[in-house]
Amino acid sequence: MLYVMALSPQAKEKLQDAIDKYLREKILLAAEAISRSAFEKINDNDVILVYGCSSLVNRTLCDAHVKKGQAFRVIVVDSRPRLEGRETLRRLVRKGIHCTYVMINAISYVLPEVSKVLLGAHALLANGSVMSRVGTSQIALVSKAYNVPVLVCCETYKFCERVQTDSFVSNELDDPDDLIVLRKGQAQLGGWAENKSLRLLNLVYDVTPPDLVDLVITDLGMIPCTSVPVVLRVKNVDQ
Amino acid sequence: MSTDDLIETFKAQLRDDPDVASAVAAIRALLGFLKQDRGETIQGLRSSLLAAINTLSRVDSSVAVSSGGELFLRFISLTSLEYSDYSKCKEIMIERGEIFLRKVSLSRNKIAKLCHPFIRDGARILTHAYSRVVLRVLEAAVESKKRFSVYVTESQPDQAGQVLINLQKMAKALRKLNIPVTVILDAAVGYIMEKVDLVLVGAEGVVESGGIINKIGTNQIAVCAKAQNKPFYVVAESFKFVRLFPLNQQDVPDKFKYKADTLKTSQNLTQEHPWIDYTSPSLITLLFTDLGVLTPSAVSDELIKLYL
Numbered sequence: 010m011l012y013v014m015a016l017s018p019q020a021k022e023k024l025q026d027a028i029d030k031y032l033r034e035k036i037l038l039a040a041e042a043i044s045r046s047a048f049e050k051i052n053d054n055d056v057i058l059v060y061g062c063s064s065l066v067n068r069t070l071c072d073a074h075v076k077k078g079q080a081f082r083v084i085v086v087d088s089r090p091r092l093e094g095r096e097t098l099r100r101l102v103r104k105g106i107h108c109t110y111v112m113i114n115a116i117s118y119v120l121p122e123v124s125k126v127l128l129g130a131h132a133l134l135a136n137g138s139v140m141s142r143v144g145t146s147q148i149a150l151v152s153k154a155y156n157v158p159v160l161v162c163c164e165t166y167k168f169c170e171r172v173q174t175d176s177f178v179s180n181e182l183d184d185p186d187d188l189i190v191l192r193k194g195q196a197q198l199g200g201w202a203e204n205k206s207l208r209l210l211n212l213v214y215d216v217t218p219p220d221l222v223d224l225v226i227t228d229l230g231m232i233p234c235t236s237v238p239v240v241l242r243v244k245n246v247d248q
Numbered sequence: 249m250s251t252d253d254l255i256e257t258f259k260a261q262l263r264d265d266p267d268v269a270s271a272v273a274a275i276r277a278l279l280g281f282l283k284q285d286r287g288e289t290i291q292g293l294r295s296s297l298l299a300a301i302n303t304l305s306r307v308d309s310s311v312a313v314s315s316g317g318e319l320f321l322r323f324i325s326l327t328s329l330e331y332s333d334y335s336k337c338k339e340i341m342i343e344r345g346e347i348f349l350r351k352v353s354l355s356r357n358k359i360a361k362l363c364h365p366f367i368r369d370g371a372r373i374l375t376h377a378y379s380r381v382v383l384r385v386l387e388a389a390v391e392s393k394k395r396f397s398v399y400v401t402e403s404q405p406d407q408a409g410q411v412l413i414n415l416q417k418m419a420k421a422l423r424k425l426n427i428p429v430t431v432i433l434d435a436a437v438g439y440i441m442e443k444v445d446l447v448l449v450g451a452e453g454v455v456e457s458g459g460i461i462n463k464i465g466t467n468q469i470a471v472c473a474k475a476q477n478k479p480f481y482v483v484a485e486s487f488k489f490v491r492l493f494p495l496n497q498q499d500v501p502d503k504f505k506y507k508a509d510t511l512k513t514s515q516n517l518t519q520e521h522p523w524i525d526y527t528s529p530s531l532i533t534l535l536f537t538d539l540g541v542l543t544p545s546a547v548s549d550e551l552i553k554l555y556l
Contacts, residue, residue, distance in 0.1 A: 050495070050499075052498075052499075125495065158495035158496060160495075223457075223495055224457070224493055224495065229552075230491070231456060231493040232456065232548055232552070233456065233457050233458065233493075233529075233545065233548050235545035235548065236545070236548040236549055236552060239548070239549045239552050239553075240552070243552065
């Protein structure tokens, strides 16, 4: 990083250049590199399971579709209340990829026919845990039980020095009213606030332990989850 | 140096010294190729070396030859060569190549020194197929006056008639060292596992996840060992570390699964029997390499250091 000693216009320009360079290399080019690496792992007749909406995963699948045609199909898993899978479904179907859409309670039903699971991440913690949208650790757990390989796509700027072993010690709470469902005009759970013994919990993230993840695809290459601290060390040396 | 000369040098190395690892023979041939190269640019040299490595991989399709070749190339061009004079650069590259070769030839002894303390007096060891590194480790254990017995698997598939040759290679070598040896069927591994104290195998390649690629049958032995809680040790030199990351057996590239001749002549590869399989890192206890004693998760750290 650049230490700006004075706010001279040259210094400001240098800072702007550094920011642009970081954006270009670590974010835009990284996505391209990850898409290419992940493409090597997609074989013909693959059934790939994806969860929620990850721009990296969507990009990988669209690029692979352009290169491979109809060689693979995708199962999009979605969950309430955000229903982000619908956005993924929209994007993939628009490109002509064969998709199946299920809710997360159906994963035990579809997993026997899945050949690999491709997930995105919000952060990769220093102990190798993956912090991602709530529901991801569930998918990883059930995939492990069915012996389906779990691949996580993550750029190196998302690697973080924090360590977390469970999802409760630090998380984000979303609006609990999102969990209220309108069915036939009746709002289920509508009066939850008046009921003293009822609380609604709408978590945003969850933590997947490293032994449930087989491979992490980063712009530095394919690494196992346990090598995150090494990458962090290498990054610090670079800077 | 033409491709035929290169292949001839490689095969001559293997013939003259049957104990040498095929990757070391390949590196020696590449060093000879480098010395005789008449190119004028570094880029030209790199591309001709890459082509040479490809040629050698087509002769001997084992993982170690391609990984050894790639590591050799990386080692000699590791830091930037500041000299503008091409011949000076080439001299430095040749020097580095010799250093690399020397390091690599000493690796087996380093591994034997690290590994033999794990073999206790009275141990019963199970090993698979013919591995020169395992042989060296057991030799070192004998030299330190330990008494132990070894079970060797038959390790098929070899063509009919060659079965006896493979059988004899490992068992014969062990008998020469006066180690009591029992040859067992591949199918008898599950039966014998309760009698065994530890499993010791070599590797043809060590992949990024910390898993290994080895003669077919290794995965089964690893699974049996895990089920009975027996330690599963792997001995491998560091030039066998390769930048592959197989997710399962199917993910291992075909060019490593079958012998080079089969790849060239066969019409339908699914009819051929693969020679190697992939053992996942969760089944391996420790890896003994010339970089030290590593857990499977440390292999990736070492690979990042080697390749990045």
